[in-house]
Ligand SMILES: [Zn+2]
Ligand SMILES: [Zn+2]
């Protein structure tokens with residue numbers, strides 16, 4: 001029993017967010033915090049060619065897990081610095097110019113170097129900088145200086161000039177920069193001169209804003225923001241108020257066969273590809289397709305679902321009353337399943353067989369109704385299971401609250417310590433993860449063409465579904481006719497079993513997608 | 523009243539001492555940020571012979587923000603709408619604090635000589651301009667005769 005605490009932290013455990021075990025081991029760390037790309041020289045080539053998506057000998061990364069890195073603001077800053085500093089000697093121009101060139105080319109180092117080597121001066125000028133301009137500095141003591149913004153003049157004025165020849169007093173410059181920074185701009189801020197395309201540059205901006213720490217901080221934030229936005233291999237965690245940036249080098253071209261799920265340090269699990277909540281095992285393109293379909297079909301299907309079913313035998317119109325899927329025709333007494341329209345006799349032992357939508361008997365039953373209707377029914381079959389698990393996932397979150405009460409009760413009614421009752425919250429975490437996976441598994445199934453490969457998938461799905469329901473029941477009512485110790489052992493065993501089923505489904509789909517094992521239809 | 527920046531004083535001084543040909547701009551008494559402008563229609567444009575009234579206001583942030591300018595005389599022009607608002611890049615995102623009232627007025631005058639129906643503010647006028655330029659120019663002439671004399 002003492003293994004429970006660590007069990008909740010093994011890397012294939014679903015995201016828990018606030019769990020403390022999470023920070024010490026588990027997914028976040030194994031391909032996150034401890035592994036650093038920075039000192040890896042091959043890293044820059046990875047986007048274009050060297051990416052190895054799933055096959056990796058490192059650690060115990062599971063086939064469905066991808067490599068990624070969670071950065072805080074400092075980490076993101078260091079990341080930029082590292083990329084800039086390694087390019088300075090390659091281009092052998094100032095750091096200021098190198099920085100602008102990198103930003104201006106969306107950090108695409110290779111193509112930048114190529115362009116630069118073929119025409120350095122033009123590349124620098126096109127980016128709004130000047131090849132041989134001296135480093136920016138604050139000047140004073142110039143009899144001829146007049147600020148074109150405020151018209152102040154004389155040798156006592158302090159001013160700054162850029163390579164374009166425009167010069168303005170520091171007061172005007174600071175006001176100007178402040179306005180632009182508050183608009184969210186950073187390196188794209190141009191010289192205030194009329195129609196001038198020169199960029200102010202980071203060195204000049206830092207010089208000018210030296211006495212405005214708040215604005216300077218915003219400026220640096222804006223730089224980081226544009227860095228993360230401009231790079232394909234970076235994204236912001238979509239959780240509200242979360243400021244972590246995620247780095248992941250699974251290229252866009254691989255998103256059809258890999259679901260790049262990442263776990264932010266704040267606890268959010270989301271897809272690096274589409275920024276939606278984790279949608280394993282369905283790849284992004286099917287998720288997008290499905291959500292669009294749900295949007296398009298919601299009205300028709302709701303109407304059909306609510307109003308029109310007919311008996312598969314005698315075609316009499318049948319109303320669904322109550323939540324039960326077991327339908328009995330009032331006219332001919334035929335019994336059938338509301339979801340798959342198949343005869344109910346096949347549902348009695350195993351309700352979950354209904355996930356086999358393509359059973360011959362169901363098929364035949366549906367052949368008797370119109371084809372378009374059947375298509376809609378097919379959609380509804382998957383949709384109802386999809387939304388069922390979605391609802392259950394929400395309930396599972398609520399279950400967490402009751403679970404905490406249960407845990408307190410258990411502590412009072414037994415000799416167990418707080419740590420020893422953690423198995424309950426571990427079970428709820430597992431349930432949440434399974435609900436999410438099951439939900440999206442129906443999207444995958446909806447688009448799969450029927451063949452033996454699909455059958456294998458559906459077996460895994462069915463196994464996970466049954467195991468999940470059993471665990472759900474146990475967690476909702478843990479000490480029902482049991483001692484606490486019995487309940488604990490039972491839940492731990494079930495959680496472990498569910499986890500195995502969950503991993504089996506994820507492993508199988510991750511590998512199947514890689515091998516193009518399934519054909520997808522529209 | 524708050525102190526008037528040196529910049530505005532200087533601009534006003536220069537505008538009075540060395541006015542732009544065909545344009546007069548005078549600050550209102552008691553409000554040096556509000557200008558009444560009278561602009562002659564450029565030669566060999568549909569606005570030739572017209573005298574157009576505009577108002578120009580310098581917001582608190584000027585020159586970090588552009589002046590607000592609007593025609594008061596009715597215009598038939600694809601980049602000027604019914605309310606007299608003007609579609610001109612330097613009055614929006616291409617504004618630079620180094621630009622002045624003078625350069626703004628000159629740019630507006632240039633816009634009268636060279637309407638740009640591809641970047642319209644008044645869509646119906648722009649459509650007219652694109653489908654039958656001759657007729658559109660004729661309408662602009664008539665409006666000039668009717669409203670800008
Ligand atoms: Zn100044
Ligand atoms: Zn300049």
Ligand SMILES: [Zn+2]
Nearest residue numbers: 237242264266
């Ligand atoms: Zn986050």
Ligand SMILES: [Zn+2]
Nearest residue numbers: 271273274284
């Ligand atoms: Zn996605």
Ligand SMILES: [Zn+2]
Nearest residue numbers: 311314329332
């Ligand atoms: Zn019947």
Ligand SMILES: [Zn+2]
Nearest residue numbers: 337339340354
């Ligand atoms: Zn069924």
